[in-house]
Amino acid sequence: MAITIRINRNGIEDVFQVEAKTQQTVLDALFYIQNELDSSLSFRCSCRVGMCGSCGMVINGKEGLACRTSLNQLGIDVSVQPLRHIPVIKDLVVDMEGFFSKYRSIEPYFSPRVEISEPIVASPQSGIRKDIDLGLECISCGLCLSACDVVSMVPEFLGPAALNRAYNLVADVRDDRTDQRLSVVGAPRIGVWQCHTHMSCVEVCPKNIAPTRAIVNLKRILIRRSLLGKRHHFIPKVHAIKMEVD
């Protein structure tokens, strides 16, 4: 039995027939097409086990990693498209620069407080890493930005991945650049207030992160800080870390 794979190549649909096999992913089928049928087909991949985030594409209308999507569950007619909201370079290869420039604008790196000279002991009981652990697995594959319909309405919206990263750093008690990050994520149109909680990002994330959770937490942090002042940001966690440090 053959599976029809329709690949959107720069707006033109190319149809390929692939033999159905057991245990076959969409990426395997793409490799088969490239090796046997059309060597000009371009796509990205690296690890093939769903940990590098290179092979994100829209498969049967839904975002997914090609290496983690089983071809057999998709039926005999499969459409493959490049990610949305991201410029296409060729075939299924997209220019991730826009995605990463959004990522960069929230300063996605940890910058420690200079006053703390010793490493902070974060014991499991304190719970100060509990919120952060839920959002750490991100592999920056861009699926959430592609699935986010707010981006199609407001292109400058930072998107779920960048805001999830911003929340991880804001929630980190050791981090020093909370104010700068909050002034970016709180800005109109680009920031968290533009999110309409469609929760499409939660549905497509291959790592089961819920970026919407990070976004609503950032909204609450912004409200709490502006209403109650700087010291009231993350009250329980700051108390926890002070007890540990003292």
Place this chain on the structure above:
Amino acid sequence: MATESKQENPKQEAARPVILVSWSWMLQRFTGILLLVFLGGHLWVEHFMNTTTRVVSLRLTHWIYTFLDISLLIIVVYHGLNGLRSIVRERMIRSHFIWIDIVLWGIGIFTIIWGLDILWAFWYHHPFFVV
């Protein structure tokens, strides 16, 4: 042992950025919760209590019902037009935002005056503006 971090770092204070909070976002949620109470009450009163002309007219001359209706009017106009504002803003460029606000404030104030005029009719037996 680690030193306690200073909250009031003078260098940081000088360059303290503005923390931006969307008041329209917050008030939309807040008025939404209020509407659950007020609109639920409004529907209950208008459908399960006596709805003959005379009784409705008498009820609306009581200050409690007048107060509830004025509150409902203001809340519903804010919630509705603020929702419309967020829809319109998504399709507009930034330099037009001030005009959206001016137009919607105008519409809102006009609507509230109109609604007050209708409530006025129950107290003074004729509306003020509408003929």
Place this chain on the structure above:
Amino acid sequence: MNHEKTLGRNVFWGHRITGLLILGYLYLHLVLLSAILSPLGSQHFNAVASVVERPPFIAADMVLFAIILFHAVNGIRLILADFGLMIRENRFAIWTAMTIVAVMVFIASLVMFPDLLR
């Protein structure tokens, strides 16, 4: 380019459209009230009232009630999401909200059309 619409996105558009419809109804409501309260219209108050109580108008009222209820229940779901609740269970929350709307509209139509019970 076909793209599958997620449930959350469909419900979002439903929320927007029902919101605009309710805003439109607010003005219809004000126009009708002004019309029957003005000196010209007040003599027809009872005539208007008897027309509005006919079954087609009550059915239209039920549609309006369903629209308001959808907006209200979905609004509660969105506010819960803003407090970090029912985010991973989003699909379950949406279907629960829709079920609540359907059940409440059914109960309300039994109240408005008591003949259905006979």
